[in-house]
Amino acid sequence: MNFLSQFGKYILMLKGMFSKPENAKLYWKEFMHQCAEIGVGSLGIVVLISVFMGAVSTVQTSYQLVSPLISKSAIAQIVRDTVILEFAPTLVCIVLAGVIGSKIASELGNMRVSEQIDALEIMGINTKTYLVMPKIVASLITIPMLVVLAMGLGIYGGRLAGSAAGILPVEEFDRGLMENFMPYNVTFALIKAYTFAFIISTISAFFGYYVSGGSLEIGRSSTKSVVVSCVMILLADYALAALLL
Amino acid sequence: MIEFTNLKKSFGEKLVLDGVSHVMETGKTNLIIGTSGSGKTVLQKCLVGLFEPDEGEIIYDGKNFTEMTQDERKLLRQQIGMLFQGSALFDSMTVQDNIKFPLDMFTKDAHAAKIKRVDEVLERVNLVGSNKKFPSEISGGMKKRVGIARAIVLNPKYLFCDEPNSGLDPQTSMLIDKLIAEITKEYNMTTVINTHDMNSVMEIGDNILYMKNGKKEWTGNSKDIIFSDNQGLNEFIFASEFLQDAKNMRKLEAQGKVDQNGDIKK
Numbered sequence: 001m002n003f004l005s006q007f008g009k010y011i012l013m014l015k016g017m018f019s020k021p022e023n024a025k026l027y028w029k030e031f032m033h034q035c036a037e038i039g040v041g042s043l044g045i046v047v048l049i050s051v052f053m054g055a056v057s058t059v060q061t062s063y064q065l066v067s068p069l070i071s072k073s074a075i076a077q078i079v080r081d082t083v084i085l086e087f088a089p090t091l092v093c094i095v096l097a098g099v100i101g102s103k104i105a106s107e108l109g110n111m112r113v114s115e116q117i118d119a120l121e122i123m124g125i126n127t128k129t130y131l132v133m134p135k136i137v138a139s140l141i142t143i144p145m146l147v148v149l150a151m152g153l154g155i156y157g158g159r160l161a162g163s164a165a166g167i168l169p170v171e172e173f174d175r176g177l178m179e180n181f182m183p184y185n186v187t188f189a190l191i192k193a194y195t196f197a198f199i200i201s202t203i204s205a206f207f208g209y210y211v212s213g214g215s216l217e218i219g220r221s222s223t224k225s226v227v228v229s230c231v232m233i234l235l236a237d238y239a240l241a242a243l244l245l
Numbered sequence: 246m247i248e249f250t251n252l253k254k255s256f257g258e259k260l261v262l263d264g265v266s267h268v269m270e271t272g273k274t275n276l277i278i279g280t281s282g283s284g285k286t287v288l289q290k291c292l293v294g295l296f297e298p299d300e301g302e303i304i305y306d307g308k309n310f311t312e313m314t315q316d317e318r319k320l321l322r323q324q325i326g327m328l329f330q331g332s333a334l335f336d337s338m339t340v341q342d343n344i345k346f347p348l349d350m351f352t353k354d355a356h357a358a359k360i361k362r363v364d365e366v367l368e369r370v371n372l373v374g375s376n377k378k379f380p381s382e383i384s385g386g387m388k389k390r391v392g393i394a395r396a397i398v399l400n401p402k403y404l405f406c407d408e409p410n411s412g413l414d415p416q417t418s419m420l421i422d423k424l425i426a427e428i429t430k431e432y433n434m435t436t437v438i439n440t441h442d443m444n445s446v447m448e449i450g451d452n453i454l455y456m457k458n459g460k461k462e463w464t465g466n467s468k469d470i471i472f473s474d475n476q477g478l479n480e481f482i483f484a485s486e487f488l489q490d491a492k493n494m495r496k497l498e499a500q501g502k503v504d505q506n507g508d509i510k511k
Contacts, residue, residue, distance in 0.1 A: 023350045115333035124322035
């Protein structure tokens with residue numbers, strides 16, 4: 001029953017976002033601010049994770065591929081497909097659920113507790129449109145961009161590790177990258193990225209927007225938003241794989 | 246003028262407002278007083294639409310607020326200013342940007358005109374030169390004044406203040422009270438203040454609504470309150486012996502029984 005009422009509240013929050021902005025210029029400014037906060041703010045961690053996950057993929061794949069019948073270039077293929085299909089969209093989004101999700105939830109939660117949201121409401125501003133919508137749209141735009149970046153950097157990290165550890169030369173890695181490439185994999189990864197971006201931004205906004213109490217509750221709702229987002233990402237990951245692959 | 250009739254509001258089983266009716270007058274400081282848990286904050290939140298009453302009507306100068314659509318409410322809210330208990334300033338903005346925010350959102354004025362208006366209201370609340378400071382860099386009293394400046398920047402018809410003196414020293418409290426009372430007269434606003442500050446009640450209480458257990462218990466002004474024999478009100482307002490003495494003194498003054506030197510006539 002509690003789940004249903006919370007879910008209903010979540011749907012109503014999303015529905016409530018769609019109203020005419022009081023001042024398009026200020027909304028645009030807020031949207032750009034969120035793009036910078038969410039996109040640029042998460043760049044560092046995404047770069048770091050992507051390069052290392054690609055590098056580790058190469059090393060571990062090479063460790064497991066012991067058969068002399070399989071060409072070394074297969075390592076590049078495996079790294080490419082693993083990074084594109086799973087690591088870049090899912091792993092990066094799980095990390096982003098922690099980085100962006102907790103940020104959105106605690107920012108909105110703090111605004112709620114310190115009555116800043118009430119102050120905006122009293123001014124006649126639809127706070128769902130002004131505060132929640134730009135965060136969701138900015139996430140839907142920047143998170144897929146970060147995922148695409150993670151794909152590139154992951155593969156680059158794998159290439160770098162392959163040559164640095166003497167597993168396979170750069171030329172062989174590049175040749176492997178070109179073999180049996182399926183562009184649909186990128187489309188699938190992008191579908192996942194958009195789905196996960198929606199999950200991260202809406203769930204964390206929901207937990208932040210409806211927080212009640214004090215600073216302790218802000219922390220709790222922030223943690224809850226990350227946990228629920230991660231669980232939903234994993235469920236959606238499985239559902240999308242079962243449906244689309 | 247804000248008139249509300251038979252307002253009822255419950256949270257689960259708990260009835261917080263039990264049929265409250267009253268009229269908040271224009272150009273006057275209307276005080277809602279009562280002990281913690283008496284329902285005054287819920288009443289104020291119902292009046293501004295942050296809570297929906299279960300029953301009853303709220304009329305803003307002839308317009309029924311309870312029957313308004315969301316869009317109509319949004320328009321009305323542009324005529325409402327509110328000072329929150331914690332000031333509710335936007336942390337990431339400077340004092341100037343906080344005050345300018347409603348102007349940016351709802352007017353098409355040029356930047357220079359907005360800055361001029363910000364300077365005007367800052368001068369009105371005695372905060373000239375604080376434009377570039379952040380909320381974290383100013384004191385509690387200054388935050389309240391910035392809150393007032395932001396609330397009046399669009400020349401509202403209605404001003405709501407939730408515990409304007411909480412967390413302030415007596416001297417600063419008096420300054421804030423005086424400022425609110427002056428602004429109310431100057432802008433001819435309907436000002437509604439939630440308070441349990443005894444000083445505010447005695448100094449600026451033009452129209453007082455005393456609430457107890459979610460019900461209207463007593464109404465009057467700061468002069469009437471001295472002569473009130475309502476036991477609950479007397480226990481609440483004149484809680485200490487010192488305040489009882491002050492009340493008795495005021496009573497004698499009002500009856501003309503105190504001479505110019507402050508001595509009781511024989």
